[in-house]
Amino acid sequence: MRTQSPLRAGLLALVAAAVIAALLAAVPANAQSPDAVPPGVTPLPGLPAPGAPGPDLPAPNPRAPTLLEPPAELPSARPHLPPGHPETDAQTAEKPEPKAEPSLDSLFADLANAKDDRTAGQVADRIQRRLAASGSATIDVLMGQAQAAIGAENLPVALDLLDAVTRLQPAFAEGWSRRAAVHYQRDDFGKALADLEHALALEPRDWRTLVGLGVVLRALDREEAALKAYEAAIAVHPRNEEAKKAHDDLAAEVRGVEL
Secondary structure, eight states, X not given: OOXXXXXXXXXXXXXXXXXXXXXXXXXXXXXXSTTOOOTTOOOOTTSOOTTSOOOOOOOOOTTSOBTTXXXXXXXXXXXXXXXXXXXXXXXXXXXXXXXXXXXXXXXXXHHHTOSSHHHHHHHHHHHHHHHHOOSOHHHHHHHHHHHHHHHTTOHHHHHHHHHHHHXXXXXXXXXXXXXXXXXXXXXXXXXXXXXXXXXXXXXXXXXXXXXXXXXXXXXXXXXXXXXXXXXXXXXXXTTOHHHHHHHHHHHHHHTOOOO
């Protein structure tokens, strides 16, 4: 085998190095970067060209709250007011208690001392509502049905219903008074009188029952007793025109006194 001389080998190495250097010099500078824009391509407006340095981003704030970390202190819904401030006094002041319903005794006293018909009528309405309050839903239903039967002139049904009322709640004066009216309409004056006396034993100040008693006593030809019943009704309700007229008419007839 033929061996190259050292001089020939050195010349070949120099030629090879010169060829490689010439090839590297022919390649463009931007082709050496992987982010270089290819020829004929224009970068999008507003975006940095590939390879260009991007904008500096702010460093994260370690104290900024996150979704999982609420602020340390929420703002108060109402500002703190010092003691003595008008709004503070208004907030801490006790609310006034609702006005208590006057007693029946007080209402009857107001009725007897009413200065005019309008005031008397208002007080009388309040008393009647109180006297009609049974305190029982069952009794209220029975009373309503009885009143409807009376309006339809179905007196036997009304009587049965009111019998149930007086049996279930014997201390309810209104039930006895209402049943007395049905007995009177059936011309059963004895039973009407008994029911009226029972009602007045429970509530002797009911001027309507006293007027009814006067009507029944007059039907039984007991005029003097009827006059006393009317007078008792007027004493309770001095401005009740029905009681005053019934009394004056009977007094003129019995005593011959024209009032």
